[in-house]
Amino acid sequence: MVKQKVYVLFILTLFLTTLNAQKTVNQFDKDGLRHGLWTKNYHKTDQKRYEGVFKHGKEIDSFKFYTLSEGKSVLSAVKVFNAKDSIADVTFLASTKKIISEGKMNGKRFIGKWIFYHKNSSVKMILENYNDEGLLEGERYVYFKNGELAESANYKNGKLHGESKWFSEKGVLLRHTQYQDGELEGKTINYDANGKKTSEGNYVKSQKKGVWKYYKDGKMTKEIDHTNNEVIKKYE
Secondary structure, three states: OHHHHHHHHHHHHHHHHHHHHHHOOOEEOOOOOEEEEEEEEOOOOOOEEEEEEEEOOEEEEEEEEEEEEOOEEEEEEEEEEOOOOOEEEEEEEOOOOOEEEEEEEEOOEEEEEEEEEOOOOOOEEEEEEEOOOOOEOEEEEEEOOOOOEEEEEEEEOOEEOEEEEEEOOOOOEEEEEEEEOOEEOEEEEEEOOOOOEEEEEEEEOOEEEEEEEEEEOOEEEEEEEOOOOEEEEEOO
16 A cells, blocks of 8 residues: 555656646746747657757757758757857757867858868868858868868958969869959969969959960960960960
8 A cells, every 4th residue: 555655656746747847848938038948849740859948038058959860850950059149159960970060150140260071070171261241251271081272262251352272182283363352363373283384374353364375294385365365376
């Protein structure tokens, strides 16, 4: 008899604890703002979409976001908020739990430095910077999986601006050019896989202008005036 009473008391306690826990989820404060632990499932499923804690309508601490994979929730992103502003430290994850990218976000905008990784790897693939408007700003680098630099470029308000370079997987410079407000502007030099020049000349608003020189095996083969598209000289 005593055992039965203990068992009933245990079940009742468990029921009340579960009921109380349910009541503390997805609650609002007196002003109608989300407050405390919130969790949401995908429509008409028992699979979680997100979970996190609000403080009078403001996200705080860690929020976890999930995607559906074969009908199951898989963690896809973690955002860590602070109590002062809307900026969060963000990590995007693959279904294998490998990090895809990481950086800061303000709302839906990328800001500051972001790092992207090669698929299923901890090797850095892209390093780029964003301004407060969520536009690329400053230096951007792309890397091969072997760690060699593939591209380097500069951006201003989301547009290519300044020096850009491209490299082979062996570290050989293939192209060196200049941009201004997203347009090719100024001198460009192209190289072959052995680092020898193949052509050089100037761009004006992404159009070849003036005299361009062309090479083969490091020797000049011809000169073309691209303003008039006329061959000036050919070399034997």
